[in-house]
Amino acid sequence: MLVEAKAAFWFLPFVLPICWHAAYTDLREMRISNRSVLLLAGVFLLIGPVVLPLADYGQGLVQMAAILAIGFALNAAGAVGAGDAKFAAAAAGFIAPGDLRFLLALLAAMLLAGVATHRLVRSTGLRDLAPGWTSWERKRKFPMGLSLGGTLALYLILGALLGQ
Secondary structure, three states, rough: OOOOOOHHHHHHHHHHHHHHHHHHHHHHOOOOOHHHHHHHHHHHHHHHHHHHHHHHHHHHHHHHHHHHHHHHHHHHHHOOOHHHHHHHHHHHHHOOOOHHHHHHHHHHHHHHHHHHHHHHHOOOOHHHHHOOHHHHOOOOOHHHHHHHHHHHHHHHHHHHOOOO
16 A cells, blocks of 8 residues: 555544544435535645645645546536535545555445445344434435445555555
């Protein structure tokens, strides 16, 4: 992994609760709040310049803007939710450019695991552990915050352990 281990380690205590919150609220309400997105972006904006080389920090800002533009286009086409697009954009700054292939594979695995787990729980009595969650009723929709938050969290955990 090309992410700097030191940077991933410093981001983790701030990013993990935001990822958990985004996943939880998306499961419960089928929405990722702007507050979560702004907090995630704020962590990068405030801590990034302290723990990343200036070039990597600048690249992260460019990545955030690019993913935001792509996300808005996908949202306009009806392919992703607005909260998902904004969360992905805020998360993009944390990803080392050389880790893109690894990140996409990790996201694919997290999507498969998330969809399978969500569908399994939804179709069994386990859903009674969380009554009233909107995601149980949306048959054709999936709370992407579960996989997006999980992907960023796992990426940073692995980065702290295996990064440069």
